[in-house]
Amino acid sequence: MDLGYSDEDEAFRAEIRGWLEEHLAGDFAALKGLGGPGKDHEAIEERLAWNRHLAEHGWTGVGWPKEHGGRGLTLWQQVIFHEEYARANAPARVNHLGEELLGPTLMAFGTKEQQERFLPKILAVEELWAQGYSEPGAGSDLANVQTKARLDNSEWVLDGQKVWTSNAHFSQWLFVIARSEPGSERHRGLSFLLVPIDQEGVDVRPIEQLTGGSEFNEVFFTQARTAADLVVGEPGDGWRVAMALLGFERGVSVLAQVVGFARELRTVVDVARDNGALDDPVLRDRLASLDVELEVLRWQALRGLSADGGADDDGAASVFKLAWANWHKRLGEVAMEVRGLDGLVAAESTADAPYVLDDLQRLFLFSRSDTIYGGSDEIQRNILAERVLGLPREPKGASQK
Ligand SMILES: Cc1cc2nc3c(=O)[nH]c(=O)nc-3n(C[C@H](O)[C@H](O)[C@H](O)COP(=O)(O)OP(=O)(O)OC[C@H]3O[C@@H](n4cnc5c(N)ncnc54)[C@H](O)[C@@H]3O)c2cc1C
Numbered sequence: 001m002d003l004g005y006s007d008e009d010e011a012f013r014a015e016i017r018g019w020l021e022e023h024l025a026g027d028f029a030a031l032k033g034l035g036g037p038g039k040d041h042e043a044i045e046e047r048l049a050w051n052r053h054l055a056e057h058g059w060t061g062v063g064w065p066k067e068h069g070g071r072g073l074t075l076w077q078q079v080i081f082h083e084e085y086a087r088a089n090a091p092a093r094v095n096h097l098g099e100e101l102l103g104p105t106l107m108a109f110g111t112k113e114q115q116e117r118f119l120p121k122i123l124a125v126e127e128l129w130a131q132g133y134s135e136p137g138a139g140s141d142l143a144n145v146q147t148k149a150r151l152d153n154s155e156w157v158l159d160g161q162k163v164w165t166s167n168a169h170f171s172q173w174l175f176v177i178a179r180s181e182p183g184s185e186r187h188r189g190l191s192f193l194l195v196p197i198d199q200e201g202v203d204v205r206p207i208e209q210l211t212g213g214s215e216f217n218e219v220f221f222t223q224a225r226t227a228a229d230l231v232v233g234e235p236g237d238g239w240r241v242a243m244a245l246l247g248f249e250r251g252v253s254v255l256a257q258v259v260g261f262a263r264e265l266r267t268v269v270d271v272a273r274d275n276g277a278l279d280d281p282v283l284r285d286r287l288a289s290l291d292v293e294l295e296v297l298r299w300q301a302l303r304g305l306s307a308d309g310g311a312d313d314d315g316a317a318s319v320f321k322l323a324w325a326n327w328h329k330r331l332g333e334v335a336m337e338v339r340g341l342d343g344l345v346a347a348e349s350t351a352d353a354p355y356v357l358d359d360l361q362r363l364f365l366f367s368r369s370d371t372i373y374g375g376s377d378e379i380q381r382n383i384l385a386e387r388v389l390g391l392p393r394e395p396k397g398a399s400q401k
Pocket residue numbers: 130131132133134135136137138139140141163164165166167216369372373374375376377378379382
């Protein structure tokens with residue numbers, strides 16, 4: 001595979017680097033490093049303003065085709081954009097779910113009306129989206145979705161409950177999978193619906209996390225309504241749309257994740273240098289191992305993106321998820337070792353929060369969830385065992401026929 005960047009790509013790198021230097025300044029400079037996993041509740045309004053600033057200058061939907069209002073960058077230019085964005089420590093974007101997941105799904109499955117109605121507002125960061133997939137009884141086993149949707153003249157009416165719905169408390173819309181054919185089972189009879197949040201039938205209740213913040217929510221539907229034409233794909237064929245959306249999750253932004261990890265590792269090393277923890281040869285060894293493994297992760301990510309990275313069913317996506325999630329979890333553990341006993345105590349408490357964590361404490365606690373979301377470790381191993389190694393399928397429970 002050829003990973004050499006062309007002169008044109010390097011010119012693009014200089015352009016985006018220069019733009020970020022010039023614009024991530026003044027009031028926006030204070031936003032550096034804010035947001036992202038474990039911190040997505042931070043400075044929402046200010047980050048929204050920054051995101052709209054990006055939009056005004058054409059830096060949202062950079063990989064979207066021009067016909068849908070995007071910048072139409074090549075794959076490697078998108079990689080460069082995300083690398084430079086992460087390198088500049090720019091704040092995490094607030095509409096990741098709309099831009100990276102729903103947008104491409106609407107381009108692939110949406111009607112022209114749906115595309116015209118929703119895509120411009122995603123690009124302009126005027127409407128934010130949340131993902132209503134998981135339910136109390138449907139997480140890893142997503143086909144067990146119980147939320148019901150029925151057509152009532154010109155509207156869908158929804159009843160049921162979603163859970164772990166990230167960012168729903170500051171979003172305007174949800175994309176939801178719901179059972180629209182009574183008596184249907186598993187992946188049959190589901191529909192993929194676009195549901196406005198600001199209505200009486202939708203109750204969003206934030207869940208307080210271990211890290212002290214509330215990034216995700218329970219969402220209750222009680223006769224919630226959405227227009228009949230806001231179904232993506234055919235009614236009853238929502239599973240296909242829902243799975244295609246998950247495929248977009250493994251996009252080019254994984255490279256940005258690796259750049260972010262490198263920054264976190266550097267912070268841990270700096271703290272270890274300052275507090276003397278680096279004198280411990282075992283800890284030095286673990287930090288060096290993390291550095292080496294991170295380089296392997298970077299190449300794995302590049303391989304996944306390159307043309308000969310292999311089709312999905314070669315298991316590369318599952319191997320990568322297992323690798324980065326466990327690397328990051330170990331980084332959190334090493335960070336706490338570096339902090340020593342001091343790391344056990346929260347720096348402060350406020351009227352709003354019983355404890356306020358510093359970056360390394362938050363890294364440790366939030367990274368516990370890395371091996372759960374986006375498909376848990378066990379589920380990734382099941383995929384590798386069954387689809388790649390061809391081992392016998394695991395016995396299903398009574399509800400999983
Ligand atoms: C930070 C975070 C953000 C999230 N954001 C969203 C969101 O925005 N929208 C959304 O819809 N969901 C979201 N989720 C939910 C996430 O997708 C689920 O947590 C995940 O799919 C696991 O489902 P579950 O929590 O119901 O656990 P379960 O599926 O109940 O699993 C519990 C345990 O059993 C194991 N297990 C389950 N089935 C098997 C099996 N067949 N074989 C072996 N082991 C098994 C799992 O690996 C896990 O260890 C988020 C989760 C987290 C942690």
